[in-house]
Amino acid sequence: MSKFTFLFCSFIFLQMWLFFVVAAEDDPNSEVKIEVVFKPMECNQKSKKGDLINVHYDGYLAKDGSQFYCSRSDKAGHPQWFVLGVGQVIKGLDLGMNDMCPGEKRKITFPPSLGFGEEGKAPVPPNATLVFEVELYSVSRGPRSMEAFREIDLDQDKSLTKEEVKRYLKLDYERTGTPKDEAFYDKIMADIFHKNDHDRNGLITTKEYNVYQHDEL
Numbered sequence: 001m002s003k004f005t006f007l008f009c010s011f012i013f014l015q016m017w018l019f020f021v022v023a024a025e026d027d028p029n030s031e032v033k034i035e036v037v038f039k040p041m042e043c044n045q046k047s048k049k050g051d052l053i054n055v056h057y058d059g060y061l062a063k064d065g066s067q068f069y070c071s072r073s074d075k076a077g078h079p080q081w082f083v084l085g086v087g088q089v090i091k092g093l094d095l096g097m098n099d100m101c102p103g104e105k106r107k108i109t110f111p112p113s114l115g116f117g118e119e120g121k122a123p124v125p126p127n128a129t130l131v132f133e134v135e136l137y138s139v140s141r142g143p144r145s146m147e148a149f150r151e152i153d154l155d156q157d158k159s160l161t162k163e164e165v166k167r168y169l170k171l172d173y174e175r176t177g178t179p180k181d182e183a184f185y186d187k188i189m190a191d192i193f194h195k196n197d198h199d200r201n202g203l204i205t206t207k208e209y210n211v212y213q214h215d216e217l
């Protein structure tokens with residue numbers, strides 16, 4: 001074998017090896033099917049892992065199209081808040097709502113392994129492929145970083161009052177060009193404090209706020 005042939009064969013072998021490594025890698029993203037139903041003209045902040053997002057989502061079973069969850073009728077009907085990509089919602093939604101613009105609507109389809117699995121969870125039956133129709137209202141960049149906390153905490157006393165959070169929310173909505181009425185903010189505030197003010201004293205401390213528990217002030 002000439003030196004050249006040897007080098008060439010090594011190269012082919014390396015290529016094949018790389019191909020198998022890549023092909024064998026289980027990529028959960030490829031199992032999530034995303035259809036963009038509506039995309040707003042303007043998009044200055046796309047959702048990414050760690051962002052606090054506000055969203056309406058309706059869940060359907062792929063096999064017969066029946067609805068099993070509707071955030072518009074559940075929990076007083078206001079959009080849900082959660083931190084994207086950290087397991088606060090099922091995996092299929094965490095993956096399917098990434099890189100999304102405020103105002104965007106998507107239809108997201110994913111297998112049971114990224115939903116409620118082989119067992120299912122009532123009213124979702126075992127082994128169910130799920131379809132979600134989602135509408136994203138707002139994206140707050142890195143709200144769970146201490147940087148954002150300091151921005152919200154006007155008087156820098158390391159705890160957030162309802163007034164401080166509300167002011168921040170208003171600014172955020174005004175920034176994205178979608179200001180809302182007082183009732184809208186009040187509903188969101190109730191939701192945020194319900195989920196984060198664990199000791200119910202009307203203040204969100206750095207500890208209550210920080211889901212990752214590793215950022216230091």
Ligand SMILES: [Ca+2]
Pocket residue numbers: 153154155156157158159160161164
């Ligand atoms: Ca404060």
Ligand SMILES: [Ca+2]
Pocket residue numbers: 197198199200201202203204205208
């Ligand atoms: Ca508290």
